[in-house]
Amino acid sequence: MSASRNLGSVARDWRQRDVRVVLSALVIAVATVAIIALFASQLQRTLITSASSFLAGDRQLEAEHGQPIPPEWREEARSRGLETARMVEFATMLSGGERFQLVSVKAVSDNYPLRGQVEYQPSPDGERQLLDQGPRPGEAWLNPRLMRLLELEVGDSVEIGNLTLEISGLLVREPDGGFNMTGLAPRVMIHADDVDATGVVQEGSRVEYINLFAGDEAALNAFHQWIEPRLEPSHEWESIRDGATLSESLDRAERFLLLGGSIAVLLASVAVAVASRQYAVGQRDTVALLKTLGLSGRRIGRMYLARLAVWGVVGMAGGLLVALPVYAFLNNLMEQVLEQDVPFVVDVPALAPALATALVSLFAFAYPPIRRLRDVPAMRVLRSQPGEPDGRAWTDIAIAVVAIFGLVWLYAREIMLVLALIGGLVALLGILAFLGWVLVMGLRRVTGGGNAWRLALVGLYRHRRSSLSQIAVFAMTLMLASTLVLVRSSLLADWQAQLPEQTPNHFLINIAPEAVDEVEAFWDERGQGLDTVYPMVRGRLTEINGEPVRQVVSKDDSVNALNRELNLTWMEDLPEDNRIVAGTWVNDQQQEGVSVEAELAAELGVEVGDVLGFTVGSDIIAEPITSIRTVQWESMKPNFYMAFPPGGALEGLPATWITSFYLPPSQKSALNDFTRQFPTVSLLEVDHIIERIQQIVRQVTQAIEAILALILAASLVVMAAVVSATLQDRQREGALLRTLGGQQSLLVRSTMLEFGLAGLLAGILGVLAAETAVWALQYRMFGGEFRWHWAVALPIPLISALVLALLGRWQLRPVLQVSPMLLLRRLE
């Protein structure tokens, strides 16, 4: 059959109502999945870019205590279209204004930073500026606190090693400031080309070389593959996903987007399935007619396949035509919300699931029933024989369900997600089968009457086949939508719990034991209470059960904690957010033992009772593990791998104290007094990091709300599509009931009751199934704890009952407005 004739037939088919419903469903399906997929991939890019400013690039390559990173590697990266920048970090003495100060130098090349911006001040009173570069050669930018300590001004000279540099401004904030507790000397930023001239950095000196890379994700991954075999143990390849605080949030956001996308795929298939099945079943007479006209079953099959293919193409094109402007609109909206440029990128591979979903569900649901008609004699098609089942559809449904879950798997590649959704649906169908039985057994004896309730119940019973399948579809839709609502609520609650208001945003480190009381008094006076003050002893883990740790743990380079000194502490009470997973926390009398953080314990392969040996300065201490506990690393409070009891093994070893506290922006000036009064205490300001994280969490939250809104809109469309599938039958019935003397008010009440009851049942089923799915998802994917969500579970059945009752009222409208005579004739 030629394409033009096919197109002609599409134009002709368009006049049939069933066909219009199928095509609309296809357009909606393609559009929904495409919009969500495009939007999700855009969000992911935006979030990663936004988060990447923490690294000042998309990837970092760090060489600790080692040789410079070979320049050929950067060359290779540039040849792959990546941007590169390099940094050198080292600690040294800086002299200026006849004083000396230990500083932490960061030397950066011209294109630093690749992501994020440097916050700079031309003078202490000057306006803060956001720059895309560091200082020029011969210049230095100093941390404001350093300027105060040395009583320097912009324009003065400072010396680093053999090199004299001019202070050309103040370094307020670097994008990749992060915090690590070891490099606490005040920061000086210079140009990378000046490093050699200082003469400070020599072979073997304690220096970190860092290369930054930015660009296309695929190119970055390819470059990583190229570079990986060349890396040495002292090299560390890092992406934003490797940082504890953000990677967790990003990970969960991505999983949520994936879940949203999968649910869109399922919803879209339901819409197409309902419409195309309705169409296929309605083709009975046409197939019989074609057979009567002498067409072979094979030709009929081919004709329908060709027709479905043309609709598929038309539906996909229409869906994309709808999706692209909506996506552009959302993009625009995102630009406004995030206050940053969001380039309009159409991620073509992201469209594949949308197109596959439409085609697979179209063919999987429309073709099998037509194929079955094909093999039935014409006469039997025209009039079914008593006792013959109307549609032996189980095998069709099985094929279609497998196809759809194949699609979800293809989209999400996350077997747990697919299983959770299948689990929810199986629970739903199980309860539905039971409900069907109850409906048949319980309602059989109810006979209708002038009473709206009885008529509604009789309606449910008499239309049990279509009632049950409608309830099934509604329940599925509600299950999918409420799964998303439930996951969203718990996700947002988790995030808010992670960084609540007044999260500590400043750390005080290196507090001398005798200064602890004074420091506390200083902040108490200003109304800013400190969190718990912990002692900190630096030591290295060297032995496990008397064996050198490097022998016991074979892949030593993978356990970061072994490569550096650990901060050991002692504490009386278990911190609120820590949780014991094995052993017991020390009691008052006990003075031996150590509590180990759970992940480290797993990496080391140690359990309660194993003895750990530490080297602290020249001392060696060995203690048995008494408990293993989890730690909230993202809590922005001092956290420790190793905690000893008070008066335990750490007693008498040289310690300094550490604490954190919340300081509102309005009180920042108090820090100046503090540094003047306690010059030896190191102050770590992480307020900007917390702000940034909170901003990202806000972005993610808004994204999730947008996806949720899209899904809810899609669910409404699906429900309306399902109701409209039986619209004609319902209207005929309404017209006939009126002809037979049914009063309008009775009709309205009984119809709304019938639909409302169906909605209530569907709502209850949907919520139960959603809880099942969420239970599985929470357990495996989002790592939260499951609990019933009454606040969502209770209103959903009521809302669903109300929505359906209104839909029922809406479909009855023509029945009430037009004379029954006209309506019966029109529907004939």
Place this chain on the structure above:
Amino acid sequence: MTDLSSGPSQPSEPILTVSNLTQRVELGHESLTILQGVSLEIKRGESVAIVGRSGSGKTTLLGLLAGLDTPSEGEVVLEGKAVSRLSEDERAALRARRVGFVFQSFQLLPALSALENVMLPLELADFADPESRARELLERVGLGDRLTHTPRQLSGGEQQRVAIARAFACEPVILFADEPTGNLDNQTGQEIQELIMALNREQGTTLVMVTHDETLAARCERRLTIDAGHLETDQEVTA
């Protein structure tokens, strides 16, 4: 509860009076007159055939007589009540208790069994035991063994029998039939004719029927001929 067994009344008393009935439909800016100034009177127990060419306005007239639609002008008085002055719900109540219908295309609900289709009007009229009454009627029309079959599993003639059982279920005082044999073959049409006539006699129902079927028209006591919206002739049929 309605008194469904209002006994046989005087044959001379008019059950339906129509005066100057006019029906127009608005088609955009134009107005199309379908019926023009029709007046007539039908007596209780009478059987009346409305004949005429396709598109002459027969079915529209039937709909107006049955109170399924309201006329543009004129008045229909059914059992002493001016139908066009009743509210929609009052008209529905009147239909439920006093009026029966048979359609050319049967108008059975496809999802319902034969029994359930017949029970429908009985339930609407709040009949005491709709099921046994429906069963009784289906047995009367010869479908006692097809109670649970759906319309799709029945032949055209059988479907029309179900429709007739439904029409007579509430013992209406007047039955409106719109070409009841129009979709059936001769033989089956004949059987349906017999059935309608027999039930009509048994229940003493007034019968108003639109038909193309000459033999069916000939079995009625009166014949009204409609042409282009006008009542052309109104003659007694002398058998």
